[in-house]
Structure formats: C-alpha cells, structure tokens
Amino acid sequence: MWSLSPAETTALLLSLKVAFWSVAASLPVAVALAWVLSRLSFPGKSLLDAVVHLPLVLPPVVVGYFLLLAFGRRGPIGAFLEEYLGITFIFRWTGAALACAVMGLPLLVRAVRQSLDAVDRGLEAAAATLGASPLWVFASVTLPLILPGILTGMLLSFARSLGEFGATITFVSNIPGETQTLPLAIYAFTQVPGGDAQALRLCVLSIVLSLAALMASEVLVRRATERAAGRDA
Amino acid sequence: MLEFDVRCRVGSFALDVAFTTGGGVTALFGRSGAGKSTVLNLIAGLARPQSGRITVEKRTLYDSAAGIELPPHARRVGYVFQEGRLLPHLTVRHNLLYGNFFNKNKNHVVGFDQAIELLGIGHLLERRPGALSGGEKQRVAIGRALLANPEVLLLDEPLASLDAPRKAEILYYVERLRDEVRVPIVYVSHSLDEVVRLADSVVLMSDGEVLGTGAVRDMMSRVELRPYLGRHEGGAVIEARVAGQDLESGLARLEFSGGALEIPDVEALPGEQVRIRVRARDVSIALARPAGLSIRNILAGTVVELAGDEGSSLDVRLDLQGTALLARITRKSASELGLRPGLPVFALIKAVSIDRRSVGYA
Numbered sequence: 212m213w214s215l216s217p218a219e220t221t222a223l224l225l226s227l228k229v230a231f232w233s234v235a236a237s238l239p240v241a242v243a244l245a246w247v248l249s250r251l252s253f254p255g256k257s258l259l260d261a262v263v264h265l266p267l268v269l270p271p272v273v274v275g276y277f278l279l280l281a282f283g284r285r286g287p288i289g290a291f292l293e294e295y296l297g298i299t300f301i302f303r304w305t306g307a308a309l310a311c312a313v314m315g316l317p318l319l320v321r322a323v324r325q326s327l328d329a330v331d332r333g334l335e336a337a338a339a340t341l342g343a344s345p346l347w348v349f350a351s352v353t354l355p356l357i358l359p360g361i362l363t364g365m366l367l368s369f370a371r372s373l374g375e376f377g378a379t380i381t382f383v384s385n386i387p388g389e390t391q392t393l394p395l396a397i398y399a400f401t402q403v404p405g406g407d408a409q410a411l412r413l414c415v416l417s418i419v420l421s422l423a424a425l426m427a428s429e430v431l432v433r434r435a436t437e438r439a440a441g442r443d444a
Numbered sequence: 445m446l447e448f449d450v451r452c453r454v455g456s457f458a459l460d461v462a463f464t465t466g467g468g469v470t471a472l473f474g475r476s477g478a479g480k481s482t483v484l485n486l487i488a489g490l491a492r493p494q495s496g497r498i499t500v501e502k503r504t505l506y507d508s509a510a511g512i513e514l515p516p517h518a519r520r521v522g523y524v525f526q527e528g529r530l531l532p533h534l535t536v537r538h539n540l541l542y543g544n545f546f547n548k549n550k551n552h553v554v555g556f557d558q559a560i561e562l563l564g565i566g567h568l569l570e571r572r573p574g575a576l577s578g579g580e581k582q583r584v585a586i587g588r589a590l591l592a593n594p595e596v597l598l599l600d601e602p603l604a605s606l607d608a609p610r611k612a613e614i615l616y617y618v619e620r621l622r623d624e625v626r627v628p629i630v631y632v633s634h635s636l637d638e639v640v641r642l643a644d645s646v647v648l649m650s651d652g653e654v655l656g657t658g659a660v661r662d663m664m665s666r667v668e669l670r671p672y673l674g675r676h677e678g679g680a681v682i683e684a685r686v687a688g689q690d691l692e693s694g695l696a697r698l699e700f701s702g703g704a705l706e707i708p709d710v711e712a713l714p715g716e717q718v719r720i721r722v723r724a725r726d727v728s729i730a731l732a733r734p735a736g737l738s739i740r741n742i743l744a745g746t747v748v749e750l751a752g753d754e755g756s757s758l759d760v761r762l763d764l765q766g767t768a769l770l771a772r773i774t775r776k777s778a779s780e781l782g783l784r785p786g787l788p789v790f791a792l793i794k795a796v797s798i799d800r801r802s803v804g805y806a
Binding site: 331333334336337338339340341342343344345347348351352355356438439440 | 519533542574
C-alpha cells in the first residue's frame with residue numbers, strides 16, 4: 212500500500228520537474244527585478260512593483276488565461292517563439308513550469324528584495340574602494356550577503372509551484388504525463404467515482420513532500436545566515 | 445602627494461576645501477560635522493563634488509574642468525572606515541586578499557607577510573570578522589587597505605569606536621605604519637592627542653572650510669586657532685631629543701632649542717626624537733627664576749603676544765629661543781605681572797602634567 216503506482220510516480224516526478232524548472236528559470240529574473248526595485252528610483256517604479264505582485268492577488272485562473280492569450284499558438288509571444296525558436300509552451304510541461312514561475316515570482320522577488328534592502332551599503336562601498344568594479348561588488352559582496360533571502364525565496368516559490376493549480380490547468384490543461392502535476396492529479400481523481408482513496412494517497416504524498424522541502428530549506432537558510440553574518444559556521 | 449581643491453554641497457551643508465599634502469601623515473582635524481569624513485569620501489569617490497580637482501601622485505582622480513571622474517574602484521585609494529567594514533562572509537585571510545586580487549600587479553606597498561607582521565594579525569587569518577574584537581577588526585581593515593596597493597591611505601577616525609587600551613594598541617600600529625611604509629596617510633580625527641602623536645601636518649577644518657594648514661608644531665602654537673583646537677586641551681607642541689633616561693627616578697631628560705625638560709614615562713631610547721604636547725593650562729609664568737619649588741621644568745623665554753577672548757583668562761605666547769610655548773593664565777595675573785610683548789619671563793611646567801598620552805615619536 213506504501214509503494215507508488217506508475218501513474219502516481221509519473222505525477223510526482225512531473226511535479227518535481229516542473230517546480231525545479233520554474234524556480235530555476237524565474238530566479239535570475241527575480242534577482243534582477245528585486246535589484247531594480249531595491250536600488251533604483253525611476254518614474255513608474257510603483258507600477259512595476261504592483262505588476263510584479265499581481266499574481267499574488269489575482270485569481271490564478273486569470274493569470275492562466277492571460278498566459279493562454281499571450282503564449283498560445285496564435286498569441287503574440289507564443290507564435291513568435293514557435294516560429295523562430297521552436298519553443299512551445301501550450302499543453303506542454305514547459306508551459307506548466309512557466310505558469311508556476313509567474314505565480315511564484317512575487318514571492319521570490321519579495322524575499323530577495325527584503326534581504327537586498329538589509330544589505331549594508333557601506334560594505335559595497337568598501338569593496339569598491341578596494342578595486343572591485345560594480346559587477347564584482349555584486350558577485351562577491353552583495354550576492355553572498357543576500358543568499359539567505361534567495362534561499363528563502365526559492366523555497367517559497369518551489370512550494371508554491373508544487374501547489375499551483377488554477378493557472379496551470381487553465382493554461383496547459385490536465386494531460387497525464389505531460390502537464391498533470393500532483394494537484395491536478397488529485398483533482399482528476401476527485402472527479403471520477405471511486406477515486407477518493409487514490410486522491411487521499413496523493414494528498415498524503417503532497418504533505419510529505421512539502422514538509423521535506425520546508426525542513427531542508429530551514430537547514431540551508433540557517434547555514435547561509437550564519438555565513439553571511441560572519442560567525443564561524 | 446595629494447592635491448585637493450573641491451566645492452561640494454550636500455543638502456544644506458556646503459564644503460569648500462583646498463589643501464595639499466606631502467608625504468607622511470596629514471591630519472584632518474576639526475569638530476564632528478566639520479566635513480572631515482566628507483573630504484575622505486570625495487577623495488575615494490564615494491561622494492560627488494560639484495566642481496574642483498583631486499589628484500594623487502600626479503594622477504587625476506577628479507577634474508570638473510576636464511570632465512574627469514574616476515569611479516571608486518579605479519582610484520587606488522586605501523580607505524579604512526570608522527567601523528572597519530570587513531566583509532562578514534569572508535575569513536580574515538580573504539578579507540586581506542580581497543583588494544590584492546584586483547590590484548595584484550600594481551607596485552607593491554607591502555607584501556602579505558610584511559603586512560601581517562606589521563599589524564600583528566597572523567593568528568587571526570582563519571577567523572571570521574564576527575569573531576574579532578574592535579581593535580583586531582581595525583588592524584585587519586588597515587591591512588586590507590594596504591594590500592590593495594593604494595597610492596594614498598585614508599583613515600577615518602579609526603580609533604573612534606574603541607576603548608582606551610584598544611586606542612593605544614591601534615595608535616602603536618599606525619605609528620609603525622607611518623615609519624615603515626611609504627604610503628602617504630590622511631588621518632581624520634577630532635582628538636588632539638592622536639594628531640600630535642601621529643601627524644606631520646594638520647589641516648584644521650570647521651563648517652566645511654579650512655581654517656589653516658601647516659606643520660603640527662606651528663599650528664598648535666597659533667593662538668588665533670586656539671578656539672578650534674579645544675579650549676582646555678590646546679597647547680604647544682615641542683619636538684625634542686631624548687638625552688637620557690634616569691631609571692631610578694623614571695624621568696627622561698629631553699633637549700630642544702629652548703632648553704631641557706624632565707618628563708616621566710617616556711617610552712623612547714636616548715637619541716630618539718619625540719614630540720610632546722604641553723597643554724597651555726599646565727604652563728605658569730614667573731618674572732624671576734623661582735627657588736624652593738617642586739616644579740622641575742623652569743625655562744627662560746620672552747613674551748611674544750597675548751591673545752584671548754573676553755573671558756577671565758588669556759593665552760600668552762612665549763618664545764624659548766626659537767621654540768613656541770603657550771601659557772593660559774588669568775587676565776588678572778597678566779595685568780598684575782605687567783606682561784607685554786618682549787618681556788623676559790620664566791615658564792614653569794610640572795613634569796607630571798605631561799602624561800604618556802601627550803608624548804609621541806617624531
């Protein structure tokens with residue numbers, strides 16, 4: 212009873228793959244956005260801030276629908292990507308990852324921005340006087356100091372991806388083996404007669420997965436924090 | 445050599461400062477808020493001037509007329525901040541090597557081993573900054589700045605956040621630095637003790653302006669600058685040679701152009717040059733050489749000028765065969781003694797009034 216069926220294994224691995232790639236793809240974008248929001252001031256900054264946070268407050272189905280309009284076969288971005296780069300998002304696992312990335316982005320940006328705001332600018336200035344160009348300062352001072360924030364953000368967005376439902380099902384539908392992540396599989400089982408037991412098994416699996424992710428990240432964040440604070444770890 | 449001539453406005457604070465330094469230690473001295481740290485930030489490129497010119501060793505860092513403004517990382521300025529600012533995520537070793545990485549092939553100021561030995565930080569290399577004391581942090585910060593091969597070293601009140609024993613410790617290392625390393629040093633301070641001990645020349649600042657520049661000895665005996673040098677701490681600086689140490693009494697005999705002094709607790713060997721600050725309030729004046737007195741130092745000289753505000757006391761500038769000395773006495777005493785320029789007098793200095801803090805190596 213504790214071994215997973217092939218269908219369950221497929222859904223689990225797909226969930227992990229989608230969550231991993233959504234975090235990996237959104238991380239550079241999130242760090243860049245967080246840096247812009249934390250360090251620059253320009254007209255329209257609050258608008259950019261609001262747009263980044265929209266997925267947090269919008270119904271996920273709205274986000275999914277807009278992704279469908281933009282990245283669908285006839286959507287402006289989707290058509291371009293398919294014609295010139297051969298990349299398709301619609302009804303693919305990559306689309307599920309894109310939906311999860313967009314939904315998780317505000318969480319990632321917020322966490323990184325908060326730690327960027329907390330960085331002592333004096334340390335960056337000191338590094339500059341020692342001969343480090345702005346890019347070097349970012350790589351050798353800023354980045355190590357905001358590592359705890361980045362890890363926290365990655366965890367939050369990873370967990371968000373594991374649980375993402377609305378945007379995914381709207382954008383890439385519910386295709387077993389391609390776009391059917393754990394939440395979508397649970398939903399599918401609740402829709403068929405006699406699927407309750409299997410839905411429950413997947414629910415338990417989700418809980419175990421989330422707990423493991425939380426605990427692992429706790430350890431990582433604590434280590435990174437100690438390192439960034441200059442205590443001997 | 446550093447040439448600085450800059451105008452800058454930050455909010456309601458206006459700065460208009462020009463000075464030139466030679467080698468050795470130049471002290472930027474003044475009360476807090478005078479703009480001393482701003483000058484360092486302008487040299488390092490961490491603050492932006494409105495106009496002017498900054499050159500270090502003939503290399504232009506900033507010139508508004510020529511449109512030159514080097515970014516901080518290209519200025520080769522070693523900056524030791526008040527709070528140290530060590531990178532918390534790196535070990536002491538990697539903090540020391542941080543600037544070295546970017547300036548490896550520039551002409552060496554000091555080597556790694558020499559810097560460690562000079563600052564006594566060899567045992568700290570594998571620690572992280574969070575595990576260091578305040579004094580250790582500052583020594584590592586100085587080493588880090590030196591190893592970046594700077595053309596000028598900027599020290600921003602490196603002793604301000606330390607307690608008295610730590611201050612003495614760092615002062616000792618800065619003195620070694622001055623004597624053993626060729627880099628010119630700009631030292632910001634609001635402590636006369638530090639300035640007298642360390643500096644060769646002083647730039648006296650107040651409210652974003654320069655009130656005067658010159659050698660420490662000359663600046664300290666200029667009576668018109670007394671209000672800015674501290675009412676109670678001010679006094680003349682005498683450069684003297686240690687003629688001998690009497691171990692039994694613990695007194696050192698110092699000789700200078702104006703005579704000889706006996707001072708306790710001088711940590712210098714015979715033949716060495718020292719610099720002593722004699723606070724004006726510790727100097728008394730007599731018309732005739734007194735006898736039967738506990739005061740050990742009685743020096744003959746003449747009155748040069750009397751100056752002071754409208755208060756009850758005034759400053760008398762004396763000339764001791766070429767060496768200036770200041771005495772702060774009451775206005776009433778001055779009139780009762782009939783002090784006037786040209787009058788021969790005797791200056792009385794208690795040996796114990798000159799403590800260890802007032803003596804430095806020249």
